[in-house]
Every structure is written in C-alpha cells, then in structure tokens.
Amino acid sequence: MIEGRKIIIQAVIILIASVFLVKLFAIQVMNENYKLAAQHNIVQRITEYPYRGLIFDRNGKYLVVNEPIYDLMIVPMEVNDIDTTSFCEIFNIDKETFIDNYIKAKKYSVIKPSIFLKMISNEEFAASQDRLIEFEGFYIRARSVRNYPHTCLANALGYVGEISKNQLNRDSSKYYQQGDYIGISGIESSYEEALRGERGARYKMVNVRGVEKGDFREGRLDTLSKPGNNLVTTIDLEIQQYAETLLRGKVGSLVAIEPSTGEILAIVSSPSYDPNLLTGREYSRNFAEIQSDTLVPLFNRPIMAMYPPGSMFKTMQALIALQEKVLHPEELIYCDGRLIGDLAPIGTYDLRDAITLSSNNYFYKIFRRIINQRKAESPYIDARIGLENWKRYINAFGVGVQLELDIPNVKSGFIPTVAYYDKIYGENRWKFSNIYSLSIGQGEVLVTPLQMANLAAILANKGYYYQPHVIKEIGEKGQPMDKYLAKQFVGIDSVHFTPVIDGMEAVVRSGSGRRAYISDIEVCGKTSTAENPHGADHSGFMAFAPKDDPQIAIAVYVENAGWGGRAAASTGSLVIEKYLRGNITRPWLEEFVLKGDFLY
Amino acid sequence: MKREINIIANVDWLIMVLYGVLVVMGWLNIYASVYDENLNMSIFDLNLNSGKQLLWIGTTIFIFITVMTIDFKFYESFAYLIYGAVVLLLVLVLVFGKEISGAKSWFVIGGVSLQPSEFAKFATALVVAKYMNTPGFRFSKFKNLFILGALVLIPMFLIILQPDAGTTLIFMAFAIVFYREGLSPVVVMIGLALIIIFVLTLMVDKIYIIIAIGVLSALTLVFSEKNIKRISTNILIASLTIGVVFSVDFAVNNILKPHHQRRIKVLINPDIDPLGSGWNVTQSKIAIGSGGIWGKGFLQGTQTKFDFVPEQSTDFIFCTMGEEHGWIGSFVVIVLFALLLIRVINLAERQKSRFSRVYGYSVASILFLHFMINIGMTIGLFPVIGIPLPFFSYGGSSLWSFSILLFILLKLDAHRGQLLQR
Secondary structure (H helix, E strand, O other): OOOHHHHHHHHHHHHHHHHHHHHHHHHHOOOOHHHHHHHHHHEEEEEEOOOOOOEEOOOOOEEEEEEEEEEEEEOHHHOOOOOHHHHHHHHOOOHHHHHHHHHHHHHHOOOOOEEEEEEEOHHHHHHHHHHHHHOOOEEEEEEEEEEOOOOOOHHHHOOEEEOOHHHHHHOOOOOOOOOOEEEOOHHHHHOHHHHHOEOEEEEEEEOOOOOEEEEHHHHOOOEOOEOOOOEEEOOOHHHHHHHHHHHOOOOEEEEEEEOOOOEEEEEEEEOOOOHHHHOOOOHHHHHHHHHHOOOOOOOOHHHHOOEOOHHHHHHHHHHHHHHOOOOOOOOOEEEOOOOOOOOOOOEEEOHHHHHHHOOHHHHHHHHHHHHOOOOOOOHHHHHHHHHHHHHHHHHHOOOOOOOOOOOOOOOOOEOOOHHHHHHHHOOOOOOHHHHHHHHHOOOOOEEOHHHHHHHHHHHHHOOEEEOOEOEEEEOOOOOOOHHHOOEEEOOOOHHHHHHHHHHHHHHHHHOOOHHHOEOOEOOEEEEEEEOOOOOOOEEEEEEEEOOOOOOEEEEEEEOOOOOOOOHHHHHHHHHHHHHHHOOOOOHHHHHHHHHOOOOO | OHHHHHHHHHOOHHHHHHHHHHHHHHHHHHHHHHOOHHHOOOOOOOOOHHHHHHHHHHHHHHHHHHHHHOOOHHHHHOHHHHHHHHHHHHHHHHHHOEEEOOEEEEEEEOOEEEOHHHHHHHHHHHHHHHHHOOOOOOOOOHHHHHHHHHHHHHHHHHHHOOOOHHHHHHHHHHHHHHHHOOOOHHHHHHHHHHHHHHHHHHHOOHHHHHHHHHHHHHHHHHHOOOOHHHHHHHHHHHHHHHHHHHHHHHHHHHHOOHHHHHHHHHHHOHHHOOOOOHHHHHHHHHHHHOOOOOOOOOOOOOOOOOOOOOOOOOOOHHHHHHHHHHHHHHHHHHHHHHHHHHHHHHHHHOOOOHHHHHHHHHHHHHHHHHHHHHHHHHOOOOOOOOOOOOOOOOOHHHHHHHHHHHHHHHHHHHOHHHHHHO
C-alpha cells in the first residue's frame, strides 16, 4: 500500500506540471493583452513637430517666417547638486521660480523630460550654451516660433498660441494634443490646417527607467513630419506698409481690393500692434498689455467695426432706383431742401449732379419711389413690400450679409428688416416716413469698411464682385478656394452704372472729394461724413481708379475725423496713387495726412 | 581503478543529461536576461552574470568528482556531523552574516558570498534519511516523531530568523517524504485542508466560510446516522474549522508584517496594487504572456532585458524563457523538470536501503517545491516568494547546493547493490 504512494506523488508532480502548462497556454497563447502591455511598457512615442508654413505677400516678400527658439528641458533624476545661484543668473530667473519649476517637473515625472523654462530666445541661448554642461539633467530642445519681419498686417495675420482646453475638447479630428500650438486669429487661424503640416512620430524603445534602447522594430513605424504649406497672400506689402503709415496715430481702417479678382491688396486696422510681441516668452504679459489698451488694437476694424455708410450709400440707392425703373438718369428733380437737412444747394438735379453734390433731398425722393411703388393700397403694406424688395438688392451688394473673407470674425453690418421695424413700431404701424433716413445711409444701417471697399469694386466692375480674399496660393501649386473664383452678380444691369460712375468722377474732380484728385489718374470716389452720436463725425471715403480700367477699389474710414472729403479722401487718394504710380506727387497732401490734424 | 570504472558505469546518465541540459539552458537565459544590444557583450564576460555563472558551472565538475570520489558510506556516517556543522553555520550567519536586502543570509568572505541555508537543504535531507534509517524507527512512536520533527524544524527556525520565508517554506518538502514513508494520509489531508482553509480565508469574507461550514455540517447531520457520537464529532470538527478560520484571519492581519500581508493579498488580486507589490507579478506575467507560442527569439526579449521584470536572472529567470521562447520553450522546461522529478523518484524507489530511499525522496521533494513555487509565482499562481529555480537561476550557492543534493543521490544510487549487502 505504501508503495502505491509513489504513484500518487508522481501523479501530483504531473498534475502541477499540467496546471502550469495550461496556465501558460492561457497567458501566452490565448491572451493578447499581455503583448499589448509589453509594447506599452517599452515603446515611447516621440513627436516630431513640423515647420509651420511661411506666408508671403503677392510679390513673394516674406510676411511671416519661423525663428528658432529654445526650451530648457529637465530630467529631474539626472540633476545633481548644481550651483543654483549661477544658474539663476545665466537664465535670468529668481530662486523661487527655479524651485517652483523644479518641483513642478518632479511632480510630472522624475525620469521623463519636461519643460523647465519655455522659449529662451536665440540670444539667451547663445549666452548660456557654453555653461549648460555644468548643469547635469538640463537639456536644450529647439523649436520654432513665428516671426514677422515687417511688423505690419498684425490683425489680418493673427497669431499663434498654445491650444486652449476648450479648443482641445472641440477638436473632433483629435489631431491636437495638450501643449500644441495653433493659429488663434487671422490667417493663422483660418488656414491652420494648411499651415500646420503633419506631425511625425518616432517610436523608441525605453527601459524601465526611460533610457532609450534603440528604434522600435528598426524604425519601420516611424513617420516623418511634413512641413506646412506656404501661403501666398494677395497683400501688396508696399501698399500695406504705406497705408499703415498714413493711418498711424489715427483710429480707423482701410481696405484696398483688386476689383478684377477680389484680391485684397491692403487691409489696415489702426491702431495696430507689433505681432512679434505675441510670440516668445513674454506672450502673456504682452497680450495683457495690448488687450488693456483702450483703443483695442486687437479689434480688427476693417471687418469688425460697423459705421453708418453715409453718402457712399447713395450710389446703391441710385442703382436700385434705375434697376427698378422708378428713375430715369436724365430726369430732373427739384429739391428745395425741405424734406431733410441738406448741404446741397436748392435746385433741380439729374442723377449725376445729385451724386456729385450729394443731394440728400434727391435721394430722399428716389428712395421713396423705391419703397412706395403703390403695390398695395395701404401705405403701411406698401412700405413693407418696398423695404423687402430694397433689402434684397442691398444684400446682393454684400451689405447686411457676411462676406466670405478668409479671415475669421467678419461682421455682416446691419440692414433693418421688416421684422425689425415691426418690433419697434408694431406690425403695419410704420411707413416710409419712419424709415427715410436709410435713403442717405444714416439711421439704423451699419456697414463695415470691407463692405464699402467691396461696393467700390462692384462699381468698378459695373455689376459684379468676387468674394474678397487674402490668400492667392496654398502650397506649391495650390489655388485659392473655388468660392473666390466665382463672379457674384448684384442684379443691376451694367448700363445703369454709367451715370453713377460719372457722378463719382465729378465728386473727385470738382465735388466733396477734390483732395483725392490725382492729375492724369481718373479717380471715381464718394465721400461720406457719418454722423456719430458719440463725438465728432467719422470721415469716410470709397473710390476706384482708373475710371476706364479699374485696378484698385478702396474704402477708408477715419474715426472722429469729420468730413469725408478731408481725412479719408486724402488717405485713400494717396494709397491709390502709390499703388498705380508707385510714387507720390503730392507731398503736401502726404504731410497733411501724416500730421493728422483733420478737424480744423 | 576498478571502482572508478564501476562508478562511471553505474551513474544514472539520464539524470546527468537532464541536469546538464537544464544548467546550459539556465546559463543561456541568464545571458539573455542581462544582454544589451548596444554594448556588444560576450556571454563569457566575467563582469556579467552569465560569465560568473559559467565559472560556477565549471566548479560543479569538481563537485561531481569530489562527491563521486568520497566513499559512499561517508554520507550516512557523517550525516549528523554535516548537519551539526550546517546548523552551526546557520547560527553564526545570524551573528556574522551580511545583511542583504533585509535578510542576514550571507557570509561574505573575500569576494565570495555563501548562503548556508542553501546547504541546510541537503544536510537536513541526509540527517532525516539517517534518522529514519535507525532500526525500530516508527511514526507511531512519539519519541521518533518528535526527534524527526525537531531535525526539520531546527534549521527552519534558524532560517526564518534571518528572515528568509522562502527557504523556510522549502522544508515543507519533507512532508512528502514522510508521507511516502508511511505517515498517515489523514495527517497529510489535515495539512491540505488547513492550507485550503487558509487560502479561502484570504480570498473570501470569513462570514461566508462560516456559513459554508455550518451548511456542510448541517447536511452531514441530516444524512448521517443520528447518534450522540456522530453529532458531537460533527460539531467539534465544525467548531475547530471555524476556530482555524479566525486564527488565520488574526494571524494574517496582526502577526504578519505589512509587506508580507500585501504579498499574500496581491496573490489573490494582483490588480489592487499594480505598481507596488503587484508590480513583480504583473510585469512577470506581461513578459511571459508577450512571448506567444514561439517566443520573440533568443536575445530578442524586451521586458526582462529592459528591467521591467525584477530579479530577472535569479528568481524570475523563467520570464526570460517564457518571453524569448514562448509557450514551446516553457513547455520544454516544464517537461524537463517533470521528467527529472519522476526519474529521481524512480531512482529513490529502486534503492534497497531506507537511507538512500528517504534521501532520494528528499531530493525529489525539495526540487519539486522549488519548481512549483518558483514557476507558480512567475505566472501568478503563487505569492512572490524569493526562491531560485533549480539549475536555472543565477547564483553559486544555489547551483552548488542543488548539484551536491543531486550528485549525492547519484553516488548512493551507483552503489545501491553494495548498500543492499549491509
């Protein structure tokens, strides 16, 4: 019986061995999780950041470039007792910052590298490079930041900054990671996807202490980073810089468009800021400073500021009246100045003269014809139908709707609707007499400078426009988006433009826009003095030139600068001359604008 | 001269081959576990564990010659003396030993370290065999049982003082020997039952165990004869079991040191602390599990090489095997061990003297416990107990001790005919 126990003992040994084999089969063959866990253990993904695309002006001059900048990295485990005093001296920080950053890094990881000091400039790097060897555990990692060699076009270009928590949460493509840089405003934001390029990744094997042990699978999974696409803008750097100079010290904006393409030649928001302030280590401090400026330099005026269009609006009223066949251009209308306040003399006007002399009473009358076409018995209902019809025209001009500019935050301006007046006066309780100030571009109507520049382009083209845009080419052989290649017709026959344009020519030759007159360049313009309840009137001007072959359409607003014929017309005219002729023949006018003493 | 030839002819070469294969496999795996591609290291480099292990392997040839040369009667005759010497060393190591990772288990003389507890294994095996071979020995005699128990418990006690729970646990191997030599299976069963209850207590809330015991006891009462004796026995057993449950619970929570408690609890659920006590088990299973069927190939393992698995050339050497050679490799190792153990038992059984047989069973049992606990812990079936895998793990003392243990059996076996004549 006792001999039988040998069998039992051997059976137990075989049993245990079998249990082991089954268990091993379960974890080695049946379970994939251990293989994943093993990979997760040893593989470390290192992101390769691509270069962000460069931005050029229309003639190939650099607007935005990349500049190397350095992060000081730390691996806390490798830090040996270092001379903190000289360290702080070299990197220009105080001891508290050193201790804070050290603790922060240690909390993140003892063995993984993390950023100790962000964005050390090229100069600081050069100064500290030789001494870095003394500080074990500290490394330099090169990155690039944006640099703006001409410091102009700040609001249109926008800036780049670290992605925010909100943006991260909204990023459905899951491309971004915390700490990534992203275009925050302007072109940097609207063309983010083209500019950012493609991140690459290297897969390294690391041991339990995070020390690199070579490429994972001989680097077969590694991907190279792809630099972002370069952008060619429609901006003419020389014109942009000149326009910015002219508007320096004033509050206002200027937009210049090439009418035959819709390409924006210059887009100025004044006051502006140096875009280089929003790169590098001082970003937060500078941003706070710029933001606290009462003149809000970060407010992109040409597309966001809304002003009454004033007399510039009259060109549209005339075109609508002609298209609606409620006016003949040669028809003489007697205006005695009793309907509405007027600076134009009493007398009879045809359309051309009405434009040239900017007769408020004339446009009061033709606007009434547009609105009250006797399509209904009741003057209330008639006004409703008329306003509805009128608004359709206005919107076709790109006013009261958003233009599809490739810079974010384009405002649509404001054109009052039937519903709007219903809300104020009650349904069927308002008629023409309540809305007549629209006839001369006052009252509720508001437009952006961009929309007025676009209006000038429509006048130049005699009936159509291209959606204004700032980017011509994306990447090596890239085209602008399709929507910028389609003609937008405003629904006015081209014949109707002739008298209006003739009137505008006379405005510059002999009317309120005489300051815009340039010998041997036929400029067609219209000034506007927008009533401002908060202070001095805003000075406005729109124009295109030359009359027969328009190359540039422009709109200028200078806030609180009084008459449109002074500040705005002078500025617009100088920019036109600079663009068409390349030099300025009227130094006295340039001096007048630069001096900026417009009111008296 | 005649005797020499006799030895060569009579040595069990199957065991020698199994021994040799395991030692070489161990050596290659030690190299793989410390190999670093970037450093272009040789397996013979004496700065590496693999180079040192090769030296130790070389010395086993001298051990073999020595063990084979010494008269076979020496081991029985000097069993008490060897045992006495080792016990003395165990006492001395507590005083003069060098503390390494919290245990005073090592003598360090010059550059060589020696672990007396490793040698206590074969010394105790010899003395147990010798004592049980005394004429008139019976398990039923209290005196015999007491002395036998003392012979095993003395080294256990001294080793637990170091403290080295792993090696202490190995002395449980003698239970298998005693079972083979006629100790009542009831005693063995009670021992097993205690272990099961012990584990259950750790795994399940004790209230459930008590309910289970109550239900079992009630069922037995209902279906068995109803007389006073049966009923009282039933109630007595039930209360004793419940008592054991409570004392285990108390022992685990109050007597064991916190890190021991954690190790036992992690065995039940390694996920409770994946980076602390669970780290070893988790990483060890990841390494083995990532090997798949065929493994990643020799020197291609990453988990052991990059130090994710701790003690990868000693206690966790099996991970390297599992990672680089997959299930097939693990299969080979386990089958080799099973063959060796079965062969050793067959050898023990063919001995004509009780001394040799008891010694043979001691060898089998000690190797078996090492094999079971070591591989069991790497795949998460046993708590992490620091004991080596025989012949495989890096370390001179353990390789020597296992070699001596096995070679003495081979020597005794070679002379089994002569022993019969006595």
